[in-house]
Amino acid sequence: MEYSKEFKAALSNFSSIEKDRLIFRLLKKDKLLSKKLYFELIDTETTDQKRSQMEDIIEEKVLFASKYITNPKYFLVLIRKISAEITEHIKVTTDKFGEVSLHLFLINRILDQNSQLNHQRFDAVYKLYIYIINKAIKALLTIQKLDEDYWIEFDEQLSELEDKIQNNRYLQKLCINNSFDMRWLKSDRIPENLDLIIKEIKSQGFLK
Numbered sequence: 001m002e003y004s005k006e007f008k009a010a011l012s013n014f015s016s017i018e019k020d021r022l023i024f025r026l027l028k029k030d031k032l033l034s035k036k037l038y039f040e041l042i043d044t045e046t047t048d049q050k051r052s053q054m055e056d057i058i059e060e061k062v063l064f065a066s067k068y069i070t071n072p073k074y075f076l077v078l079i080r081k082i083s084a085e086i087t088e089h090i091k092v093t094t095d096k097f098g099e100v101s102l103h104l105f106l107i108n109r110i111l112d113q114n115s116q117l118n119h120q121r122f123d124a125v126y127k128l129y130i131y132i133i134n135k136a137i138k139a140l141l142t143i144q145k146l147d148e149d150y151w152i153e154f155d156e157q158l159s160e161l162e163d164k165i166q167n168n169r170y171l172q173k174l175c176i177n178n179s180f181d182m183r184w185l186k187s188d189r190i191p192e193n194l195d196l197i198i199k200e201i202k203s204q205g206f207l208k
Helices: 005-012 014-028 031-043 047-068 072-093 097-111 122-143 146-165 167-179 194-203
Strands: none
Touching: 014 031, 014 047, 014 097, 031 072, 047 072, 072 097, 072 122, 097 122, 097 146, 122 146, 122 167, 146 167
């Protein structure tokens, strides 16, 4: 929504008390904005500290979710909730590095459960694995937008992910069937036109 000059001028004419009342009223209705302003204005913790806390939360919640691996639909619901917490962290802190590292961390923690996942039926884990592949693709697309100085750290996570995919027969099969090239799991090998490649793959009915 665009605001006219007249509207902006009218807001500027509010007294300090009126502005304060309006701000607090808006913050009550927008919890995310409230958290963001708190972080930017008075929180003593840094983005790095917040990211580290998120890693602990992810690890703990994936471990809890793993109790429900035999109920794939509910397991995926729990994983999506964790992903939503990551998204909130990113919006609150504007953590560009964490946008990649935390999602890769989530995927790798899920695949720590390969011993249990490999005992599930293919049709039971299909949606979870497509979800994981799409998360990995999104991470790769984001890496392309970030400074190359970060690539070494991302490559450690990508290498871990490659190893875990290779130790999961159904996930490896799905990567192949959906034209996900394992060579992309290295920052300097991500195709410049990956977005177009993925668009073409999806137009053919894959990654769904």
